[in-house]
Amino acid sequence: MFDPAPEHRSASPSPYPYAESHSGDTEAGQAPAPHALLVPVLGLLGRWRGRGRGEYPTLSADFTYAQEVTFSHDGRPFLRYEARAWLLDADDAPLRPAARESGWWRLQPDGRVEALVTQPTGIAEIAVGHAVDGTVDLSTHGVALTPTAKDVTATRRRYTLTGDDTLTFTHDMAAVDQPMQHHLSARLRRTR
Numbered sequence: 001m002f003d004p005a006p007e008h009r010s011a012s013p014s015p016y017p018y019a020e021s022h023s024g025d026t027e028a029g030q031a032p033a034p035h036a037l038l039v040p041v042l043g044l045l046g047r048w049r050g051r052g053r054g055e056y057p058t059l060s061a062d063f064t065y066a067q068e069v070t071f072s073h074d075g076r077p078f079l080r081y082e083a084r085a086w087l088l089d090a091d092d093a094p095l096r097p098a099a100r101e102s103g104w105w106r107l108q109p110d111g112r113v114e115a116l117v118t119q120p121t122g123i124a125e126i127a128v129g130h131a132v133d134g135t136v137d138l139s140t141h142g143v144a145l146t147p148t149a150k151d152v153t154a155t156r157r158r159y160t161l162t163g164d165d166t167l168t169f170t171h172d173m174a175a176v177d178q179p180m181q182h183h184l185s186a187r188l189r190r191t192r
């Protein structure tokens with residue numbers, strides 16, 4: 001009934017004919033060069049892993065978590081973003097899966113960023129901000145909630161590169177009738 005997608009020549013085992021790159025390099029000619037608008041965020045490209053602390057006034061206790069964050073590109077002026085977290089017990093063993101999210105960061109001239117981020121908890125965020133001198137600062141432009149999602153009204157996320165290999169992350173939010181305040185802080189190291 002449907003025609004199959006045409007075969008193509010590619011080093012990738014995937015039928016998708018374009019490479020995704022996790023670095024600013026062209027990886028032996030397989031990966032696209034980063035778009036010029038990605039210059040302010042080139043240092044973020046790659047996989048990051050680390051741990052953090054979280055809190056919110058509605059929660060009975062603070063928590064410790066681990067997190068993995070990935071940024072990649074396909075040569076166009078946006079980043080693909082993915083993050084997943086899991087809670088840790090007092091011995092640093094995984095306790096249970098926590099937040100996941102994925103999205104797109106659209107780079108604009110002068111380091112302006114428009115981000116779209118969705119979470120399996122029914123929250124879809126659009127955030128805007130800037131990437132300047134190794135820091136990306138994104139604040140809510142709009143939030144859409146599914147009918148059963150928790151009431152998140154605004155967030156602010158800051159990512160700061162320290163040297164080549166450390167990325168700190170802070171996340172503030174206004175949610176469930178609480179004013180904007182700290183929810184998460186993490187320190188991540190580049191894994192490759």
Ligand code: HEM
Pocket residue numbers: 054056058059063065067084085086087098099101123150151152155171173175176183184
């Ligand atoms: C590293 C990522 C994150 C971790 C580890 C995390 C962890 C947690 C934990 C442990 C709770 C307590 C409820 C539970 O045990 O599940 C919680 C609650 C909550 N989180 Fe997060 N969270 C993360 C990211 C986010 C993000 C990105 C948002 C929103 C944009 C968010 C919004 C909320 C809300 C609205 C609550 C419920 C508060 C309440 O109803 O009292 N979280 N989070």
